[in-house]
Amino acid sequence: MEWSERGLILGLKKHGETSVILELMTRAHGRHLGVVRGGRSKSMQPVLQPGNEVAAVWRARLEEHLGLYAVEAAALRTDLLLSSPQGLHGVNWLGGLLRLLPERDPHPGLYDRAQVLFEHLTTPLAPALFVHFELALLAELGFGLDLEQCAATGRRDDLIYVSPKSGRAVSREAGAPWAARLLPLPAFVLETPGAAVEREKVREGFRLTEYFLVRDVFAPRGLTAPDSRAAFIARF
Template sequence: MQWTDDGLILGVRRQGETSVVLELFTRAHGRHLGLVRGGRSRRLRPTLQPGNTVRATWRARLDDHLGAFVVEPLESRAGRLMERADALHGVGHLAHLLRLVAERDPHEALYDAAEIVADHLDDPAVAPALVVRLELAVLAELGFGLDLSSCAATGKRDDLVYVSPKSGRAVGRAAGAPYAEKLFALPPFLVGSGANASPTGDDVAAAFALTGHFLASRVWEPRGIKPPDSRAAYLALLGRRGGALA
């Protein structure tokens, strides 16, 4: 068995004295592990860092074996991402999100989204909004996508300002007004004509509250796992700086 694919590095763990087990999120083969012989060498260590993208060739005698990777660097981001605490926590959270999908299950659109996020994690102007959108994308890939296209009560597509915590559907201003305290705010940058707008700090905070609720209720709690420390640390930095990671 053999294939070659591009992959975003999620993690590395030591295997023996000189090798590592590399965890990649690949474009066509999903989340995949493999042995890299000599992965702890001075030559390979800079390449095998979370957040980098490599071209990997995987070989194994049988498809269900761990197999071995031979890699070459494509995009070396780790060095610059390590220079910012928020970007470093962002890499950890990115890896956590991608580990929520089944191993070896391809998600090409999610791979493309993850690459965009990784490229911009050290850009405080855009990174938080991209991370939120990746959380929404992961929820959708897991079958828990939110429906933000129209009002759950009226079917109208304008003036959507709330989200139901039960259904995950958008709710219009008028329809949701009597229940506003029980609904999540829907930030304009996540829907409709505001999708290309620059979010405020309050918008970003509201978006993370929204995605955090559905990740907890539909993914983390049913699987018996705790919310990742990397997400909490990322949001803590965001909060201390007023929603802008400057």
């Protein structure tokens, strides 16, 4: 068995005296682990850092085996990310989110979003991109929100709330009597990502995604939201 493609480094751990087990997020093969022989050498350490991108070749005798990676640097971001607390927390948080996915289960859309996030972790675009990423992750895990039209009236404009029970959007008029019980729906969530967003609106977006992540993903698995998430939000 053999395949080759680019991968985003999520993490690694020691394996034996000189090797590491490398965890990559790839477009066609999902979150995929493999052994890098000599991965703890001085020449490989700058390459095998979370946040970097590598060109990887994976080989194994059988598909279900852990297998071996041969990797070359494709995009090194370590110095930039480590010089920024926001970047460092963002790398850890993104890795934690992607580990919610089953191993070797392809999610090309999430890979593309993760690629964009890694490129913008130290920029003002990162917080809003993270909100969009968490919404996409919820959808990939089967808990997507329905934000296209009002749950009560069917109208597609003036959507400013989300029902915490159903995860569906609610319009201003329909939600007014129950506004205190509904979650705010910031307008940028309904727009194509790519622009900086007002800080308080981003915080509303984070509160929205956190509610459904905790209820539908973390709590059923006996988990809590990662500390890196709170640290990133506090930084921005």
